[in-house]
Amino acid sequence: MGAWLSEPLTWGNALVMFLWGVVFLGIVLGFVTYAIYFERKVIGWMQLRIGPNRVGPFGLFQTVADILKLLVKEDTIPRKADRFLFILAPALAYVPAFSVLVVLPYTQNLYFADLNVGLLYYVALSGISTLAIVIGGWASNNKYALLGGMRSAAQMISYEVPLVISVVGVILLSGSLNLRDIVEAQAGGWFWNWNFLPQIIGFVVFIIAAVSELNRTPFDLPEAESELVAGYHVEYSGFRFAFFMLSEYVYVYAIAALTTVLFLGGWHAPAPFLDFVPGILWFLLKFACIVFFLFWIRATFPRIRVDQLMGLGWKVLLPVSLLNVFLTAVYLELFIKN
């Protein structure tokens, strides 16, 4: 991939890049389809239910059927909604969700863009999705949608701050914002060279803030169905609703891949004698573990109370992540620099 990126942009190269984009979109859609299936299955098993088992063998086509249903459903726009913003919001939510995936490196040679400020790019673009959610909630002209949108924006902004500060430690250790360099800095053969042990405080803060950014249980207040009907997307149906759901699951993909890259050593093997296994398999294994972990949290945690939510973000996570930056800087100054 690296050689492709530095070639001049001719029509042929542009076509090849476009096709790669399409292939990647197909992979992401496949991931989303089966992530939803596994989420329902895993949560079902954890709660002593069976989960989807009717459509296809073991219910494998359940999500496909659900998506088909969404696509053929009537597309309604409420009469009093703000038409332009109502249509804009789902697209505005999805575009950044898909664009952030471009900087994630999968192996030494398999990556889509080698951006010098990859991490900053990820953080900056994922902020735009918040805008889309607020606009969607406002444009629906519905009390519950507006409340859901407000909650979502407040939550995503409050947790984005500790999320960003918690990775500063990783940036300090590897001396780069480029995600490929961050993975390379974790090379060394053994798993204790990966960032999650030296940066254990940052890692914990990152995971908590990431779950909150994804608006998943225990932080799924924006769509708390017992209080808000459904949250910011109450008025959406059919294709537009599918877009909101899709961007939510694409962010699951993005966060899982980002955690793998930042803290779990990317494509590196956990021990030197396991180096013969190709890097992409290690990457996929770690990626799958994190996705499973997210499902596990969702199945077992109760929802946090709305007044505790902001307190946790600003009074616990933010000071802890700042402390982590300070400790990392002191460690680097005392032991590494000399």
Add this chain to the structure above:
Amino acid sequence: MFTIDFTGEYAAFFLFSAIMICGAVLMIMLEKVVHMVVSMAAVFLGLAGMFVLLEAEFVAFVQVLIYAGAISILMIFGIMMTKHQQAEQAPVKPLKETLAIIGSLSLFGLLFYAIRRTTFPEPLPFQPGEDNTMAIGMTLYTGYMIPFELLSVLLTVAFIGAIVMAKKEAD
């Protein structure tokens, strides 16, 4: 006078300019305040694209993070918390508008004439930094250490001041 060889960079430049100009014009023309904020976010994104063309990725993505993300959301919050149901209609004043059009057209003419008449010194060949994030950090923490620290103190003071003022109102 207009000799431009059409490359991908120019195509991108015109695309971003179009986004920015459309966003800016719409920002003034639209009547609902939320629509204005959204078109202004388009201007911020176009500006970030311009920074990428100038090979200043760090500034570009900080632009997206702060302006397109944080500031736009802050404004939308401000608008939603206050009441803005009806679109505000300004009374039409024909004389004033004619004068404004003449004034802005002559300003444009003057600027355009001046820019076309000036002979710019031959620019040095552009040297993109190897890692401009590193370069920004280096400059900030060596040459501009004191102003940087003073700015941080100023921001902290403003931040605490905002909290104190909000607290006073709440009590």
